[in-house]
Amino acid sequence: MKICDLGEIQGDMLLFGGIYSNLAALEAFLLFAKENAIPVQNCICMGDIVAYCADAEASTNRLRQFACPVLAGNCEVQLAANAVDCNCGFDEGSDCSLISRGWYAHATRQVSADNKVWMGTLPERIVFTRRGERFAVLHGGATDISHFIWPVTKDAEIATEITTLTDQVGKIDHVIAGHSGIPMQRIVDGVSWTNAGAIGMPSHNGSPDTSFGYLSDYKFIIKQLPYDFNVTIKAMKAAGLTQGYHETLRSGYWPSEDTLPLEMRR
């Protein structure tokens, strides 16, 4: 397993992931980082640079140009391996599985060979320390890159993930993850688990704003990211990506609830 240790990090940090080929959202996020004077090395991307939206190659190039630490998401792992699907963890035959075939095919056509090679070099875990505490950053779960941890996931299941992660990277005080696209914060057995959501797609709550994590010395909050979603919708329509996620950008609701636990469905 490739683990990247960033050592001690001081100052405010931004934890973001799920760009999902949404270039307009990425630009809005980078503007926030610039306006708040967050150093590039204090911004950590948790993967899934590429997914539902149209600008897979441009988003990858923009992130590489920004040059912050980047973790591999399942989409990067699959593209690097020239795999046939996204391995998002969708059930076979589900709406999400069927819709993913459209955007994954678009992404794998668009992303350059050079960027796929780069995706294959990305670490699976990032660790760092600050103020005497140790943080581990991962994409989805420690047992599986595409494991979904939801706000309703039982403590025992999260405890298993924390134990597995500790075996992989050593003792930790905090875990920061993404993949599910829905923000959450929980403390299990004295270890915090935060999902910072995604910047490229709303979190199924009726708002078009997306989300990322803002870690300061005294608290870790989920920030909302407003951006011009009409730009992204226009690009998706031009690329023929009209299977439903383009409407999500405006409505704030996912096109399917197949992957969601029953108690989180509308």
Ligand SMILES: [Fe+2]
């Ligand atoms: Fe993912």
